[in-house]
Amino acid sequence: MILDDFITITPTGLYCVYGDFYLDPQQPVQQAVVSHAHGDHAIGGSANVYCTKPTETFMKHRYRKFAAVDFHTKAYHQSFKIKDVTISFYPAGHILGSAQVMMEYQGTKYLYTGDYKIEPDSTCEAFEFVKADVLITESTFAKPQTKHPDPAEEIKKLNATSANIMLGAYALGKSQRMIQLINQYCPTRNIMIHFSIMPFVKIYEDYGVKLGTYKMYDRKVMKNNSENQVYIVPPMVFHSYHKAINVVRAFASGWENLQQQNGISLYISDHADWDAILETIEKVQPSQVWTLHGDGRALKEYFGGKLEVKILN
Known part of the structure; x- marks a missing residue:
């Protein structure tokens, strides 16, 4: 069963009450799951940061000794638990070390993309499509008229x-x-x-x-x-x-x-454009799509009653 309150938006950032952790928090927290090392997703000062090894390295360079009290680095596909939520990282194709965050709770899979692109880029790990019940996707360029050139x-x-x-x-x-x-x-x-x-x-x-x-x-x-x-x-x-x-x-x-x-x-972007978001939805095969970091109204209109689209921001 999909829980509507699995991820909520708070002043601190995206919060998972069932695991008592934050995704890409904007303020220091006790438990932070960080998708990638850009400053609008990774800040210094949290007690425990869960991320990939490159993300740790970038954060330590940028924030020095204030990067985190403790880092818990995980390889792609490696499962770990925070309370009752099982988490694993998958490549997001955004920058080196960027990760999609798969969260499984009571048999339901919630996939947070963070920032991502699906086009080839040999400077970082290639985006990996993985099936989930809920796709929590960035919608930075989620407009039909937006198509990134080659x-x-x-x-x-x-x-x-x-x-x-x-x-x-x-x-x-x-x-x-x-x-x-x-x-x-x-x-x-x-x-x-x-x-x-x-x-x-x-x-x-x-x-x-x-x-x-x-x-x-x-x-x-x-x-x-x-x-x-x-x-x-x-x-x-x-x-x-x-x-x-x-x-x-x-x-x-x-x-x-x-x-x-x-x-x-x-026009060279490291985010998914309209067609890439649609392809991701098609291959992830979610029952619901939740949108973040942009405007999800065009996706909601596009799918009409065929797929539930919930705008979180």
């Missing part, structure tokens, strides 16, 4: 100019994917990395992810070479250098508002 074709846009490029990308996940894509599809480009991104790049490589060639940013190189340099910077740096001269600006994101006033629009 990332290979998008990154090739950089080849349209020989000018130097300032490329905005999130330090964790997106930057590493950009390094690999540029090496693969824009081989004439020299990639330089902002110093704040470099530790995450090294962690990826420590886990065996091959990104290709890159260098730490060198101002002299950028100044003395007016062509073929790509400087990857985090969002804060990108926006603070809004009037940077002698560079073409681009920002790697699925969000349209982040493409405005840039020289190149670069």
